[in-house]
Amino acid sequence: MPTFPSPLADSGYDVADYTEVHPDYGTAADMAALLDAAHARGIRVYLDLVFNHTSLAHPWFTESVNDPTGPRGDWFVWSDTEGLGCEGAAGPFGDVRWTLEPTRGQYYFHQFYPQQPDLNFENAEVRAALLDVARFWLDRGVDGFRLDVPYRYDEDLPVCVHRPGTFEFLRDLRALTDGYDAAMVGEILAAPEQLAAYLEPDVLQMGFLLAEAAVFWIAGSSGNAQSLSRAIGDVVSAVPPGQGTFATVIGNHDLSRPTEAVMADPGALRVMAAVQLTLPGVPFLYYGEELGMLGGAGVIVDGRDSARTPMQWDASPTAGFTTGAPFLPLAPEHETRNVESLRGDPGSLLEHYRRLIALRTSTRALTTGTYQALRPASAQQLVYWRRHPDGDRLVIANFGRDAATVRAEVPGWAGAFDELSQAEVGVVAANALGGEIPAQTVWVLRAR
Numbered sequence: 001m002p003t004f005p006s007p008l009a010d011s012g013y014d015v016a017d018y019t020e021v022h023p024d025y026g027t028a029a030d031m032a033a034l035l036d037a038a039h040a041r042g043i044r045v046y047l048d049l050v051f052n053h054t055s056l057a058h059p060w061f062t063e064s065v066n067d068p069t070g071p072r073g074d075w076f077v078w079s080d081t082e083g084l085g086c087e088g089a090a091g092p093f094g095d096v097r098w099t100l101e102p103t104r105g106q107y108y109f110h111q112f113y114p115q116q117p118d119l120n121f122e123n124a125e126v127r128a129a130l131l132d133v134a135r136f137w138l139d140r141g142v143d144g145f146r147l148d149v150p151y152r153y154d155e156d157l158p159v160c161v162h163r164p165g166t167f168e169f170l171r172d173l174r175a176l177t178d179g180y181d182a183a184m185v186g187e188i189l190a191a192p193e194q195l196a197a198y199l200e201p202d203v204l205q206m207g208f209l210l211a212e213a214a215v216f217w218i219a220g221s222s223g224n225a226q227s228l229s230r231a232i233g234d235v236v237s238a239v240p241p242g243q244g245t246f247a248t249v250i251g252n253h254d255l256s257r258p259t260e261a262v263m264a265d266p267g268a269l270r271v272m273a274a275v276q277l278t279l280p281g282v283p284f285l286y287y288g289e290e291l292g293m294l295g296g297a298g299v300i301v302d303g304r305d306s307a308r309t310p311m312q313w314d315a316s317p318t319a320g321f322t323t324g325a326p327f328l329p330l331a332p333e334h335e336t337r338n339v340e341s342l343r344g345d346p347g348s349l350l351e352h353y354r355r356l357i358a359l360r361t362s363t364r365a366l367t368t369g370t371y372q373a374l375r376p377a378s379a380q381q382l383v384y385w386r387r388h389p390d391g392d393r394l395v396i397a398n399f400g401r402d403a404a405t406v407r408a409e410v411p412g413w414a415g416a417f418d419e420l421s422q423a424e425v426g427v428v429a430a431n432a433l434g435g436e437i438p439a440q441t442v443w444v445l446r447a448r
């Protein structure tokens with residue numbers, strides 16, 4: 001979540017200063033040290049940029065309140081009356097979109113909590129100030145940004161999403177970041193064709209497939225892979241090659257822990273992970289997924305806090321996350337679901353993830369290869385063919401809780417498959433595509 005100073009009415013998504021670090025996290029010098037240490041290890045760091053709105057505590061808002069005719073008077077969206085809301089808006093933020101500001105005697109517009117006044121993207125100075133924020137962090141060595149709700153930046157009420165002004169701003173932001181070796185991932189809630197518009201070559205490099213997280217859960221919990229297969233097929237055909245790419249998730253800070261979503265079934269977690277890490281797109285793992293972390297019960301902001309409990313590094317009382325008091329109570333079973341306890345145990349979810357990540361990063365077909373869905377022998381299975389000049393891979397995933405008969409034919413291809421990847425245990429004989437795949441198992445076969 002965002003790292004900027006904030007009253008934390010929405011876990012930092014209410015920003016009071018875009019160019020500082022929240023004192024709970026440290027100082028600007030700590031951020032610089034983090035960037036250096038990450039870069040020394042080949043790790044890139046993206047900041048979560050929240051441009052749709054600020055906090056009530058941001059000086060821009062204070063100035064707008066106190067000086068309606070001054071330079072920042074219309075940096076926010078003001079009205080004498082409660083205006084229109086956004087079509088189709090929903091979520092944990094309530095229905096109220098306009099809140100009376102008593103000093104200015106006008107209502108301000110907000111798409112999220114009342115503590116998050118929307119910035120006015122119609123104002124060119126606002127857009128320039130936000131580009132300055134991005135430049136500030138790029139100059140300090142940040143490698144990219146996760147953009148918070150960029151599809152909601154500009155609005156023409158009641159239309160709040162996918163507006164031309166939004167795309168214009170994103171193109172300017174892209175031109176700026178292109179001057180650095182930086183990239184962006186957008187939090188875009190959209191149908192596949194709309195997502196494709198955000199992935200045009202001069203807009204964003206990556207866009208999250210957020211709604212599709214639930215499709216992974218359905219496959220994991222029901223054992224039926226058909227809706228997942230459809231969802232991936234739709235997005236692959238909507239986003240042409242040569243554009244930006246979608247980014248897969250099975251959880252994040254707004255969603256339930258995947259472990260909860262599949263009723264803590266370890267087999268479901270394993271098969272979801274193996275599919276996510278062998279599909280096209282950029283897989284984003286949310287911390288703790290690799291441990292099967294459970295949802296917590298503590299609430300500071302709202303129910304979403306269940307997926308925001310401290311990372312579990314070890315079995316100590318504060319899970320190695322802090323020597324002080326954790327900001328949220330630890331999730332249950334942190335004594336066993338932690339890095340120290342699971343590392344080195346080949347049967348653990350953590351080691352499963354580590355093998356999958358190693359496989360993916362060493363296999364071009366799994367990262368940039370093409371994707372073609374093949375007809376599976378049963379609804380429990382997802383079968384796909386990833387092709388790359390360096391070597392093709394056939395992936396067969398069985399989400400079912402029973403072993404299943406495999407019958408995969410690759411149209412127009414007459415080679416043989418000779419090896420299971422190191423991601424799975426066991427051996428498959430040459431071209432043995434008529435065999436049985438065990439329950440909740442994913443095979444990655446190498447084409448010969």
Ligand code: NOJ
Pocket residue numbers: 010013050112148149187253254
């Ligand atoms: C989306 C973020 O993911 C969510 O956590 C936040 O509450 C809203 N945007 C508002 O910033």
